Structure formats: C-alpha cells, structure tokens
Amino acid sequence: MESDKRNVFVVGLNDTNRQRLERLRGAESCRFHGVIEPAAVYNTEVFDIAAMLAEATAQLEAFDGNVDAIAGYMDFPVSTMLPILCERFGTRSPSLSSLLKCEHKYWSRMVQREVIPQHIPNFTAFDPFDDDALTRIGEAGLYFPFFVKPIKSSGSRLGFRIDTPEDFYQAIEHLRADIGLIADPFNTVLEHARLPEEIEAVDGHFCMAEEIIGGWQCTVEGYVHDGEVVSYGIVDSLRYPQVLSFFHYRYPSGLPDPVQAKMLELTDTVMRHIGFDHSAFNIEYFWDEAQDRIWLLEINTRISQSHCDLFEKVDGISNQQVTIDLALGQSPDMPHRQGRYAVAGKFFHRVFFTDAVVTRVPDAAAIKALEKAFPGTVIALQVEAGQRLSTLPEQDSYSFALAYIWMGATSVEQLLDNYDRLVTQLDFAFDDIEG
Structure with a gap:
C-alpha cells in the first residue's frame, strides 16, 4: 500500500x-x-x-x-x-562534529596525524588576508613547492600549486577575492558545532598550505554502519598529462592488490578514530609508486556523485544504494560485479583556455546519435552557446569542462579507444579565446 x-x-x-x-x-x-x-x-x-x-x-x-x-x-x-x-x-x-573532522581540512589533518602520521603531508593553516602569510608558512617548515587550498573547498576550486613567491601572491589575489563564497556559509555551519579552541581559531576564511604529494590518485568509496567500516570499491582518478585537471575516473581500480589492501586498512583506522557513523564517505589517496608510499589526500562525507554511473555499469546498481539504505538505518544492499560492463569511466572533455566565449555546442540530435553509436554512453554538456567560460561555476584553476561523458567497455583499452573516437565528433566552437 x-x-x-x-x-x-x-x-x-x-x-x-x-x-x-x-x-x-x-x-x-x-x-x-x-x-x-x-x-x-x-x-x-x-x-x-x-x-x-x-x-x-x-x-x-x-x-x-x-x-x-x-x-x-x-x-x-x-x-x-x-x-x-x-x-x-x-x-x-x-554527528556534526564527526562530519567536520572530515570536511574542515585543518581539523581533519590534525585528527589524521593522531593515528596515521606517516601517511599525511606536512601542513599548516594560514590567513590569506595576512600580509606575512608566506613568512609564517616558512616558519611552519613548508618550502617551495607546496600546495594551497581553502579550509573548506568544493572540487578543485581555489587550489594552487605554489613554486615561487610570485605564484603565492597571485594565488592570494584569487583567494582574497573569492574565498568568501564558501567561507561565509561554512562559518554558518561552524556556528552549530562545538569546536576545540585550536580549531575555533581557524575559521572558513583560512587556507591550508601542504607539502606536495602525488602519484597514482584514487578514491576509496565506503560507509560506516553501526560502527563497522566497509569499503566497497576503489575508483582511479587519472589526470591530463602535465596538468592538475582530471581526465577521467575509472572503475575498478588498476592499483596493485597490496596497495589497495593497505588503503582499506588506513580507511578503517581513520574513520573509526574520527567516530564517523551512519553514512557513506569517500577518501582520496595517492600512491607514490617510486617510494611505495600511500598518502591520504582528503576525506569527503558522502558518495561521489561522479561515480554513481560507474558503479551502476560495473556492479549493477548506483552507489546511491548506500546513501539511501544508511539513511533508513539499514545495512546497504550493494551488489558486486553484477553490471553490464567490466570497466567504466567518467571523462572530462576540457579546454585549457584562460577564457573564451562558446559559439557552438553539439545539438540534441547529435548527442543522441553519439549515445546510440556508443551503447551505454551518457553525455552531459556543461556549456551552452553564448556562454563565457569564466562564468562556469566549480571549475579547477587551469581548465574548463565542456562535457561529462560516462562510458562502459569490456576493457580499459576499449574504453579509451571509444572515448577518443567519440570526442572527435563533439562539435564545439569558440570566440574571444584567451590564453
């Protein structure tokens, strides 16, 4: 009924x-x-x-x-x-406090350092409105190159690699201009929480400076139900050559089994320590193959929406199954390898302009024809004709995403070949191109 x-x-x-x-x-x-x-x-x-x-x-x-x-x-x-x-x-x-121990990047690093110190980079918080911020970062033991990002960010927005003082001061200009868009609402959330004194002093307008870490990037998708930490999939995050922008997410991961097993162990340790429960999460890691060292990049308190279609294609159902089951107080009924495809990817079709005006995008008929020609494909345009790229929200600092493309295949080789063939048929045009 x-x-x-x-x-x-x-x-x-x-x-x-x-x-x-x-x-x-x-x-x-x-x-x-x-x-x-x-x-x-x-x-x-x-x-x-x-x-x-x-x-x-x-x-x-x-x-x-x-x-x-x-x-x-x-x-x-x-x-x-x-x-x-x-x-x-x-x-x-x-609880709000356990969620903030994941999402407040400084608090999260402090908590991670208590249990997995060898798997996190050197870090410090700084005030981007402090004219002596660069000096204070150096006093904390961080030297060029390092990475800066807001205490609370969304996606890769306002994240910058800093190689020189000039890079730092350029980044500071961007941070001072735009950080309030997230800092002000995040501070509203912080007002609802009881924070330790050392965390309360570092509000949403602060930033993080961190030692550069890198390697093979991936995301562990998991959840905690009644105190039990369960990791159910690892998705690789692959970048365009020589830049920080993501090229595609791929599932299942191609990491060596021992590396995956160690990541799951670290995940269990840190999520239990935080006291996170009754919810999905995902944790981003790097595996530095040369040093055989695993770095924890950040913890997110949700499934990755970008991965929903990948799990549906490979495992048979979206990982939103986890979100809904946990919200209802029940153990997630998540299948494994029951999907149509052996491998799946979400591709980011990008341009690396400083700015431009979009003058042409593929029409609905062209999109439909491509989705039919490559079965299982979903194409989601992110721009429209007449739009200036710099008006797009939630972009990284180096490129603009024109379209998201989800695809499934029987092998990694077929997946990449299909994408290469499809993307040449996406008809975009631009004017007023800068950079």
Missing part, C-alpha cells in the same frame, strides 16, 4: 538522480521527495546556508506524514547541512 511506503527526502533532488534512485534495490518501498530546489545547490556559487536550512525545515515540517530519512549525495553545502537537519527531525546521520 502507498501509505506503507517510507518517505525519503533528498536535498537538491533532480530528475537524473530521481531516476537512479528509483532503480535501487528496495526502491518500490520508498517515496522520494525533493527538499530545496536543485538550482539552489547545482550550478551556483552563492549559498545562503541559514536561509536554506530555514527553507528545508519549513518544507519538512509542512509534510503530512512521517519523515523517515533525510539524505543527500552532494558536496558543500548539502553534506554539511544534513547533520543539522537530521538532528532536528530525528533521522539518522553522522
């Missing part, structure tokens, strides 16, 4: 993800409801957290029925809002 269905509320639910959710195991016993319009959390850089929390609370209070679960699968601001909403309505989620 319809009245027996459990009501699952998803922050920023859009049509694509509703379709994925309705394909999950047990979906027939759920009704999925959106909370906050997708436009408020997608394709924007302005987040009024207080207003969004008030809006979500009003929507949930006005619902005529049980609120059985509140879930999300997005990064900031959704991930940081969920514990606050779930506490208000008595649904399952991690």
Whole structure:
C-alpha cells in the first residue's frame, strides 16, 4: 500500500538522480521527495546556508506524514547541512562534529596525524588576508613547492600549486577575492558545532598550505554502519598529462592488490578514530609508486556523485544504494560485479583556455546519435552557446569542462579507444579565446 511506503527526502533532488534512485534495490518501498530546489545547490556559487536550512525545515515540517530519512549525495553545502537537519527531525546521520573532522581540512589533518602520521603531508593553516602569510608558512617548515587550498573547498576550486613567491601572491589575489563564497556559509555551519579552541581559531576564511604529494590518485568509496567500516570499491582518478585537471575516473581500480589492501586498512583506522557513523564517505589517496608510499589526500562525507554511473555499469546498481539504505538505518544492499560492463569511466572533455566565449555546442540530435553509436554512453554538456567560460561555476584553476561523458567497455583499452573516437565528433566552437 502507498501509505506503507517510507518517505525519503533528498536535498537538491533532480530528475537524473530521481531516476537512479528509483532503480535501487528496495526502491518500490520508498517515496522520494525533493527538499530545496536543485538550482539552489547545482550550478551556483552563492549559498545562503541559514536561509536554506530555514527553507528545508519549513518544507519538512509542512509534510503530512512521517519523515523517515533525510539524505543527500552532494558536496558543500548539502553534506554539511544534513547533520543539522537530521538532528532536528530525528533521522539518522553522522554527528556534526564527526562530519567536520572530515570536511574542515585543518581539523581533519590534525585528527589524521593522531593515528596515521606517516601517511599525511606536512601542513599548516594560514590567513590569506595576512600580509606575512608566506613568512609564517616558512616558519611552519613548508618550502617551495607546496600546495594551497581553502579550509573548506568544493572540487578543485581555489587550489594552487605554489613554486615561487610570485605564484603565492597571485594565488592570494584569487583567494582574497573569492574565498568568501564558501567561507561565509561554512562559518554558518561552524556556528552549530562545538569546536576545540585550536580549531575555533581557524575559521572558513583560512587556507591550508601542504607539502606536495602525488602519484597514482584514487578514491576509496565506503560507509560506516553501526560502527563497522566497509569499503566497497576503489575508483582511479587519472589526470591530463602535465596538468592538475582530471581526465577521467575509472572503475575498478588498476592499483596493485597490496596497495589497495593497505588503503582499506588506513580507511578503517581513520574513520573509526574520527567516530564517523551512519553514512557513506569517500577518501582520496595517492600512491607514490617510486617510494611505495600511500598518502591520504582528503576525506569527503558522502558518495561521489561522479561515480554513481560507474558503479551502476560495473556492479549493477548506483552507489546511491548506500546513501539511501544508511539513511533508513539499514545495512546497504550493494551488489558486486553484477553490471553490464567490466570497466567504466567518467571523462572530462576540457579546454585549457584562460577564457573564451562558446559559439557552438553539439545539438540534441547529435548527442543522441553519439549515445546510440556508443551503447551505454551518457553525455552531459556543461556549456551552452553564448556562454563565457569564466562564468562556469566549480571549475579547477587551469581548465574548463565542456562535457561529462560516462562510458562502459569490456576493457580499459576499449574504453579509451571509444572515448577518443567519440570526442572527435563533439562539435564545439569558440570566440574571444584567451590564453
């Protein structure tokens, strides 16, 4: 009966993800409801957290029925809002403090250093509005080259490799201009938490400087259910040659088995220490093959939405299964290697301009024809004709993503060959090209 269905509320639910959710195991016993319009959390850089929390609370209070679960699968601001909403309505989620021990990058590094110090880089926090910041970074034992990023960032935005003082001061200009877009709403979240004194002094306007780490990058997808840490897949993150921009994500990982096993051990250690529970997470790692050393890059308190299609193609169901099952308080019913393809990838079709105006994009018929020619392929354009690239939100500091392309194949070689053949048929054009 319809009245027996459990009501699952998803922050920023859009049509694509509703379709994925309705394909999950047990979906027939759920009704999925959106909370906050997708436009408020997608394709924007302005987040009024207080207003969004008030809006979500009003929507949930006005619902005529049980609120059985509140879930999300997005990064900031959704991930940081969920514990606050779930506490208000008595649904399952991690504690806000355990979530912030993952998402507040300085606090996270401090906690990681307590249990896996040999697997994290040297780091320090600094105030980008401090004119002596570079001197203070040096006093903390960090020297060129190093990497800087905000205490709370989204994607690779406002992350910079620093090789010279000139690089640092250029990065500082960008950080001072734009850091408030995330820092101000993140500080709203911090006001809801009890923070240790040394963490309270490092608010959302601060940045991190870290020793350069690198190697083969990957992401461990996992969850914690009633204190048990479970890792169910490792996705490789492969970059374009000589730049920091991602080329594609690939699943399953091609890392050696002993390296994968060590990453799972580290994951178990750090997530137990943090006290994170009742939720999905993913942890990004590097494997430095030359030194045979594993580095923990960062912890995210959600599934990676970019990986949903990859798990569906290879394992048979989106890893949103984990998000929904945990929000309902049940052990995730996640299959393994029951999908149509042996390997899958999400590709980022990019241009490496400083800026430009898009004058032509592939039309709907061309996209449909390509998806038909390469079965299992999904193409999502990220630009439209007339758009200036610099207006795109959530871009890294070196390129612009024109399209996301998900593909499946029987082998890595076939996957890469199919992508190379497809991308030559995507018809984009530009004007006013800079850089």
